Amino acid sequence: MLPMETFYDVMRRQGVTRRSFLKFCSLTATALSLGPSYMSTIAHAMETKPRTPVLWLHGLECTCCSESFIRSAHPLVKDVVLSMISLDYDDTLMAAAGHQAEAALEDTIERYKDRYILAVEGNPPLNEDGMFCIIGGKPFVDQLRHAAEHAKAIISWGSCASHGCVQAARPNPTRATPVHQVITDKPIIKVPGCPPIAEVMTGVITYMLTFDRIPELDRTGRPKMFYSQRIHDKCYRRPHFDAGQFVEAFDDEGARRGYCLYKMGCKGPTTYNACSTVRWNEGTSFPIQAGHGCIGCSEEGFWDKGSWYARLADIHQFGVEANADKIGGTVATGVGGAIAVHAAISALKRAQMKNGNGGISDSAHKDKEFV
Amino acid sequence: MNVQKPVTVPAVAADFDHKDRDRSARLTSVYVYEAPVRLWHWTNALAITTLAITGYFIGSPLPTMPGEASANFLMGYIRFAHFTAAYIFAIGFVFRIYWAFVGNHHARQLFLPAVWKGAWWKEILTEVRWYLFLEKRPKKYIGHNPLAQIAMFIFITIGSIFMIVTGFALYGEGEQAGSWISELFGWVIPIAGQSMDVHTLHHLGMWFILTFVIIHIYVAIREDIMSRQSIVSTMISGHRTFKDDDPE
Numbered sequence: 001m002l003p004m005e006t007f008y009d010v011m012r013r014q015g016v017t018r019r020s021f022l023k024f025c026s027l028t029a030t031a032l033s034l035g036p037s038y039m040s041t042i043a044h045a046m047e048t049k050p051r052t053p054v055l056w057l058h059g060l061e062c063t064c065c066s067e068s069f070i071r072s073a074h075p076l077v078k079d080v081v082l083s084m085i086s087l088d089y090d091d092t093l094m095a096a097a098g099h100q101a102e103a104a105l106e107d108t109i110e111r112y113k114d115r116y117i118l119a120v121e122g123n124p125p126l127n128e129d130g131m132f133c134i135i136g137g138k139p140f141v142d143q144l145r146h147a148a149e150h151a152k153a154i155i156s157w158g159s160c161a162s163h164g165c166v167q168a169a170r171p172n173p174t175r176a177t178p179v180h181q182v183i184t185d186k187p188i189i190k191v192p193g194c195p196p197i198a199e200v201m202t203g204v205i206t207y208m209l210t211f212d213r214i215p216e217l218d219r220t221g222r223p224k225m226f227y228s229q230r231i232h233d234k235c236y237r238r239p240h241f242d243a244g245q246f247v248e249a250f251d252d253e254g255a256r257r258g259y260c261l262y263k264m265g266c267k268g269p270t271t272y273n274a275c276s277t278v279r280w281n282e283g284t285s286f287p288i289q290a291g292h293g294c295i296g297c298s299e300e301g302f303w304d305k306g307s308w309y310a311r312l313a314d315i316h317q318f319g320v321e322a323n324a325d326k327i328g329g330t331v332a333t334g335v336g337g338a339i340a341v342h343a344a345i346s347a348l349k350r351a352q353m354k355n356g357n358g359g360i361s362d363s364a365h366k367d368k369e370f371v
Numbered sequence: 372m373n374v375q376k377p378v379t380v381p382a383v384a385a386d387f388d389h390k391d392r393d394r395s396a397r398l399t400s401v402y403v404y405e406a407p408v409r410l411w412h413w414t415n416a417l418a419i420t421t422l423a424i425t426g427y428f429i430g431s432p433l434p435t436m437p438g439e440a441s442a443n444f445l446m447g448y449i450r451f452a453h454f455t456a457a458y459i460f461a462i463g464f465v466f467r468i469y470w471a472f473v474g475n476h477h478a479r480q481l482f483l484p485a486v487w488k489g490a491w492w493k494e495i496l497t498e499v500r501w502y503l504f505l506e507k508r509p510k511k512y513i514g515h516n517p518l519a520q521i522a523m524f525i526f527i528t529i530g531s532i533f534m535i536v537t538g539f540a541l542y543g544e545g546e547q548a549g550s551w552i553s554e555l556f557g558w559v560i561p562i563a564g565q566s567m568d569v570h571t572l573h574h575l576g577m578w579f580i581l582t583f584v585i586i587h588i589y590v591a592i593r594e595d596i597m598s599r600q601s602i603v604s605t606m607i608s609g610h611r612t613f614k615d616d617d618p619e
Contacts, residue, residue, distance in 0.1 A: 328578020
């Protein structure tokens with residue numbers, strides 16, 4: 001077996017100075033909302049722990065998760081993180097190709113049984129025996145099952161792996177299925193988003209390496225540290241929401257003044273993610289800051305929960321485009337109309353009765369004067 | 372000594388003729404809705420009205436307020452009213468369940484439709500026929516008739532539970548993970564799919580209950596006029612009075 005390198009060894013080998021290394025450790029501790037004392041814990045872990053191998057599989061996806069990941073904020077961090085995790089297999093990023101690449105995968109599974117982390121980008125389509133996504137001549141679902149068998153834990157990168165995303169949107173012709181519905185016997189960390197924020201991705205991995213455990217997850221399996229609050233809860237436009245100041249059209253005065261995008265269909269109030277705190281591209285901005293509502297890309301089935309530009313979600317079950325107000329309003333109007341007709345008939349019947357033409361029993365006549 | 376003779380005051384008004392005297396002697400009332408039930412009914416009605424109006428404006432907010440954000444809090448007040456009314460609605464409902472145990476047997480009708488009784492289903496049919504103008508004479512009831520009972524059960528009992536559970540699940544999102552509300556009701560969100568689905572269901576729930584309210588008010592007034600007993604005033608005084616004294 002090859003000697004195990006620590007993270008620190010790898011970094012030094014790649015020319016990272018001790019000073020930069022410590023800077024990275026403190027930056028990571030801050031990003032994970034840990035106390036100052038954790039900086040030395042992270043440094044210690046990186047100096048002593050062998051690198052954990054990561055197998056990064058690509059199923060039905062668009063590679064936006066990888067694109068996001070390699071842009072992790074600090075310029076140095078990109079290199080560090082890629083070295084950190086000993087990325088043994090990633091068919092998009094690795095130098096090897098073809099049989100060599102598949103051999104690397106087998107080698108890691110064999111050598112690091114039950115010790116490697118399986119990161120999955122994209123998801124397996126299950127229709128036609130998985131023929132809609134072929135990796136190395138075999139359906140992706142087979143590769144996924146094979147690699148998952150001896151994984152310590154699985155990270156579901158992005159909304160594809162976590163929820164299904166666009167390929168699982170109605171009518172989902174390939175039956176694209178999120179990872180947790182295919183692999184049911186392993187701990188799965190969902191990191192949804194289309195793509196997830198780069199620092200969230202590196203943050204999750206760093207946490208797992210530092211503490212040698214999976215981060216605390218919420219009910220749906222997302223790391224609490226990044227997904228426990230809604231965009232809305234930390235949105236800088238929130239005061240305009242509470243004040244009742246909304247953008248009514250993308251070119252109106254409210255839009256220029258940076259009012260709340262709620263009426264423009266912003267999904268901030270229903271979306272759990274760290275965009276409004278961590279932001280994107282080295283903390284430069286995020287969609288709402290750029291003047292467009294959140295589309296809720298990290299939420300379950302967000303492609304089918306539109307429109308992205310309407311506050312009330314579309315309801316498709318009735319065969320026509322509708323929303324709760326249209327359906328409810330139609331029902332209420334229908335019932336109201338039926339009541340009006342019913343009331344009219346009732347009044348007519350009653351008038352008949354009073355005139356004695358109704359053939360009602362005696363009591364009706366008896367009661368006439370009392371009712 | 373001058374002993375004053377007691378004056379006998381007639382128990383009926385002076386303009387009673389002998390027919391009136393006979394009838395009032397025969398017709399009487401039954402105490403049906405105890406004070407807590409009536410109080411709950413009207414508090415609930417007020418809460419539902421507030422919830423529906425504020426809820427609608429949370430989904431489709433009013434036009435933009437001018438001025439500084441710090442000088443306005445319209446959406447905040449609307450949401451505050453919604454949440455306050457929601458607490459009144461929810462606590463009232465819990466109280467109403469308690470009253471089903473300690474109140475009279477009419478107080479249990481809302482929670483226990485007698486679906487296991489054949490006669491109960493037969494009376495539903497009779498009531499349906501009455502509303503389709505096929506029945507010439509309605510039945511006398513002290514409590515709810517079975518059709519009213521099943522409607523109350525579906526729309527109010529089930530409807531309230533649905534709205535309380537989905538509503539608190541949404542409220543728990545604002546209260547955030549770890550709060551008791553989120554712990555108690557947060558499980559609803561993944562079951563429904565995601566937060567947006569719960570919003571949609573909660574919104575449809577409003578229309579569900581509003582549809583009931585429309586029917587309820589119409590039927591209460593219609594029955595008050597056309598049935599053989601009092602309806603509207605019963606929810607004010609608690610007494611069911613009858614318009615005839617026929618045993619059948």
